[in-house]
Amino acid sequence: MSNLKKQKVGEDDGMSKLPDSLLVQILSLMPTTKDAFRTCIISKRWHYLWTFVDTFIFNITNHNTSENLSFVDYVLTHSVSPKIKKFELDCTDCTDMYSYDDSSIRCEYDSLVTRCLSFAVDRNVENVLLWSFEDDVCTLPESLCTCSSLITLDVKYCTFDYYHPVISWKSLKSIKFGYSVLYDDEIVNKLSGCPALETMELYNVEGSRRLEINSLILKRLKLKDYWFAHAGEDHFLEIFAPYLQHLEISGDLNDLKCRLLDVSSVVKAKLTFNIRCTKGDNDEESDDEEEEQEDNRHDYHQVLYTLVQDNLQKLSCAAELRIGTWFIEVLCMLQFEGVLIPELKCKYLTLELHVEKFNLCGAAGLLRASPHVETLDIDIAITPFDSSWCQFESGYLAKGDNLDLDIWISSFVFPNLKSVKIASSHGVCLKYHSDRGYVKKLFKLSQFLLKNASVLEKFVIVSKRRRCKTCSKNCVSRYLFQLAEKLSDCTRSSTNFMIIFQE
Template sequence: MASVDLGNPSNKQTVTVTGVEETLDRISQLPESLMIQILSLLPTKEAFRSCILSKRWQYLCTSVYNLNFTDADNMPQEAFISYVDSALARCTSSKIKIFQLTFGWQHVYWSQYSQWLAFAVEKETEHVELKSFGDDYDIFTLPQFIYTCSSLITLKLIRCALDKEVIIAWKSLKSLVLIDMVLDGDDIVNLLSGSPALETLEFNVCMGFRRLEISSSNLKRLNIKSWRLLDVEDDHSLEIFAPYLQHLEISGSISDLKCRLLNVSSLVNAKLTFNNDCEKDIQDWNGYHVDDAVDSCRDYHQSFIIVVQDYLQKLSNVTNLTIGTWLTEVLCMLQLEEVPIPELKCKYLTLKLHLKKLNLCGVASLLRASPHVETLNIDVATMSLHDSFCHFKLRYLAKGDNVDLRIWTSSFVFPSLKNVKIVNSLGVCLKDHFKPGCDKLFELSKILLKNATVLEKFFIVSKKRKCRRCSTDCVSQYFLQLAEKLLGCPRSSTNSVILFQE
């Protein structure tokens, strides 16, 4: 509520914003520790702006224990340097909990960057995130004192380099995330041996190393998200030896990397949703000549088939398994080649499938090899995809589409399957694309209803949202129609129900 005094002889307006004043008064009555906690949750720039409110706020804003500085707002470099220097000089907190720094790396400011990180180490910071950006051939190298910071619990490095002459000693570090970094085998050994308490390790768009040997029983979770190949590399493989690992995730585009699982005997949860690219597609993206012969990439695909066979064997005892579109396509090739698939012991199976590339033959092969599955989740994506030059794989997938699944699947049942959930992810308009995929999803749903003898619930979940292209709720409408059509389909389990959630 604002009041305006129109009787002022000087003919000026006096405005009192009573609502804001009341709010500030109430906040000011909070305990000091709680006010500092609130300020620490704000972006650092906003927290320090509060110092204009009063002298008390000037004191409070210098006591924040979370600091976040980002040079991503087109701020002149000199202004950013001055801003961070000033903020750190005014900081009176005895200990910093979170220190996040995003900066445009330039050699001329090395001393400032080093001083900022020294401040974080001196304040015994527990959670550090560093992101540098700039020239691909000039990467920021961590200063030496960082490698012995004993207070670190989580560390996230983006486009940084490690000093190969320094031995790492992060005795308290539990989580390490490395993004867009070049690492060789010695770097990996240094990281793992110097982080004995490490529990979670993530590589995102990294490259360089060829073996990941994890001997610590503390490290339980490994995530590999996308992969980049160096131009000089001949060996496009990564070996993983991790006998104590319990959670493994490999996702994103990994080009033509062959990720080999040597020992993952303790795995409980495995997520393999990555996509391998055909060498023909890689040649096309890099501007090279593409051999049009259909079978020119046969050996290339056969090598990946062998890798997938090994995956299935190594993952046969996991409890929770997630499989992506690319792996179901390889499973289709295995099925057509009459290669036996080992029985899987998983109880919870998730399929992350692309509607445009939904391969029923591969999916059915996987389900047939999974008689212990109790819960099946199918996450259907509808994003746009690039066209492939690989006619060898396309020919196999076309053969898989011609398999009469009703006859083939009539010979087996899903004896343990109790719950099925189909969920759609964000994507493109269904009216212009994916009709074959929609038909396949309906066929798969019918097979599940008919062959799941103890099925209890069949969920179809779709978030209601307006399509930008057709201006209708096309995705949700389709999934509602799918649920309605399934109501009239035969079911093996008389106790099963079909539920639509929007």
């Protein structure tokens, strides 16, 4: 609709025969409110239809900021909708707000945010998204914090009024906090004011050291890119949630270590986060300093071993697990330390294997600890994490990649594994990573599965046909097709299965 031109709508036009109520519903489904507003030029009948929409979506950018703010104000003034289903105000692209010499624009923005939220609350809004911009922390007004009609809330770069901490969201079912500071008592306060809350998501949040969730209703918790601002301390986040059913921890946690205290009801868990070793290597250290640093690294990783072992034990009864590369790396080191991996009862297992940090020993060890698995998915992933290792990690991981899996796990079988699928994520260049040994390791793991899965029914390899931006070739399809061909000639335990290549 952005290039919509004025045209005469005849009586026989299909749209003109629709009732106003249906046309308003159509306008409410448009990508932005500005798109809905532009339809006013179609005809006189359409001139005021946009004022009845119950969905408002505004994107404020650096381009024509003042005009965009004025447009939002114009819409608020002319809207006649008695109820609002959705109100979204996205200002994350308005990054140069502070660069304006005229401070009136900043004042206009702050005032507009307050008016927008008051406007939405007065009309019993159900779904709110408010993303402020990076250099500004928007304080949520008290009226929004006590909005009884609110069902979903998604806020970024926002905070709460310290002097009015009361939260009363009686209908709220889903909440997302991003780029915020939340302390333990604040989270407890918010949860106590949300008796109907089912899902909570925290991303790029700092401050909390313990998440205690005793609600019988809240079933889903997602954590991503959690962090602490205070360097030089041991950073732990404890999670106590005995009634939680779905748990996701992903992203870059830096040095934050998550300790699962009670997640006994979890049936589906995703652990794809990355932790960076803080005991770095220094080439200029003296012998004494180097020895002390080595001891520090050893002690640091002992903490990680215990943490990973305990967390897996806490999730041993989950039916579905998705495990990331960092977790698999630690499992490799655990095994060389002689530490047993707890047996897992999951039936559906996904391994998210980073192309540069995929470790054979860790992946095979996790599979050996999962005798009940019926479905195995392997996602070839590229993530923005730091792919470097400390010296302590490098020695173990190099040793793990050079293992002969058949000798190391000579008598193991997968008694319940029926389906295996390998798929690649967008952006993977297998030509580049083939030269670095990734495809070879993937073949060794696949060969190991075929040889030891006695009831396997299908082995599916999925590739999207697309030209790689790195090598300018269709490398993913090429290398995965070669993988499928090589596997078709391998020894297999099951006599009734198919290798399927899909594009």
